[in-house]
Amino acid sequence: MKKILLYSLILISFLAKAQEKGKDKNLPKGNESFVEKKYADAEAEYRISESKNPKKSIAPYNLGNAIYRQNQNNEAKYHYAKALKNAKTRTEKHLAFHNIGNTLMKNKDYSGAVEAYKNALRNNPADEQTRYNYALAKKMLEDNPPKKDDDKSKDKKNQKEDEKKNKDKKDDKEKDKDKDKKSQNDKDKKDDKDKNQGKPQPQPGGISKQRLENLLDAVNNEEKKVQDKVNKQKVQANPKKAEKDW
Numbered sequence: 214m215k216k217i218l219l220y221s222l223i224l225i226s227f228l229a230k231a232q233e234k235g236k237d238k239n240l241p242k243g244n245e246s247f248v249e250k251k252y253a254d255a256e257a258e259y260r261i262s263e264s265k266n267p268k269k270s271i272a273p274y275n276l277g278n279a280i281y282r283q284n285q286n287n288e289a290k291y292h293y294a295k296a297l298k299n300a301k302t303r304t305e306k307h308l309a310f311h312n313i314g315n316t317l318m319k320n321k322d323y324s325g326a327v328e329a330y331k332n333a334l335r336n337n338p339a340d341e342q343t344r345y346n347y348a349l350a351k352k353m354l355e356d357n358p359p360k361k362d363d364d365k366s367k368d369k370k371n372q373k374e375d376e377k378k379n380k381d382k383k384d385d386k387e388k389d390k391d392k393d394k395k396s397q398n399d400k401d402k403k404d405d406k407d408k409n410q411g412k413p414q415p416q417p418g419g420i421s422k423q424r425l426e427n428l429l430d431a432v433n434n435e436e437k438k439v440q441d442k443v444n445k446q447k448v449q450a451n452p453k454k455a456e457k458d459w
Contacts, residue, residue, distance in 0.1 A: 237262050240272060247279055255279040270299040274309060281316065290316035307336035311343050314350065323354035 243258030256279040263272035277292035290313060297309035314329035330347035337343065 237265060237272075239265070240275070243275060243279070247275070247282075250282075252279045252282045256283070268299055270296040270301070270305045270309065273299065274305075274312070277312060281312070286316050286319050303336040307333050307340065307343070310336065311340075311346070314343075314346060318346070318350060318353070321353075321357070323350055323357060324359055326350040327354055 239258045239262040243255040243262060246252070246254035246258060256276060259272050259276035259279055263276055266272055273292045274296035277289045277296060280292060281289035293309050293313045293316065297306060297313070300306045300309055310329050310333035314326045314333060317323075317326035317329055327347065327350045330343055330350055333343045334340070334347060
């Protein structure tokens with residue numbers, strides 16, 4: 214890993230020389246701050262340089278190095294990727310791929326690092342530092358193989374089975390609650406029935422059967438009294454004639 218970090222310094226020095234002859238004064242100032250390990254100052258200068266030359270790869274590449282030294286690994290990778298997008302030469306592509314590999318190694322993404330270093334070697338097969346890092350990444354990948362798809366599928370299947378079991382348990386609990394509720398309701402109904410046995414049961418309208426029968430008897434008696442009175446009046450109005458003595 215020491216050689217991986219050292220390689221960033223070698224690359225940045227190389228790129229600095231390529232731009233010092235131009236009109237951009239911020240890039241060399243950034244390089245000076247970088248050498249002095251004033252990485253935040255270097256970052257500021259590189260950002261200004263990048264804003265002046267948005268289509269070139271040198272400023273974002275050097276900016277990635279300054280940010281990388283401040284332990285902002287993922288952000289550094291973003292700027293290396295931007296440098297790669299703007300790269301016009303095989304050398305620029307080689308450098309960008311190499312340092313992308315460095316960030317992936319630091320993130321323990323050994324599979325991605327192997328691919329990045331492989332792409333760097335395609336652009337510069339003779340670079341010994343990239344060869345070393347490529348071999349190291351392969352060794353780390355062998356010692357730390359990624360999780361297989363079968364294992365992922367198995368884990369996903371187990372997760373689904375656990376979710377189904379939990380759902381079934383929840384459904385069983387709900388059923389038990391419904392059973393308990395039904396049993397309690399049945400018990401309450403039985404208790405009410407036992408309490409009301411032997412008592413006159415209310416009829417529609419709130420009148421018990423016994424009271425209704427008493428009312429009907431009273432009405433019948435009143436009707437009978439009226440009928441008897443009417444019949445008596447009829448007899449008085451039509452007296453029976455006395456028989457003649459012949």
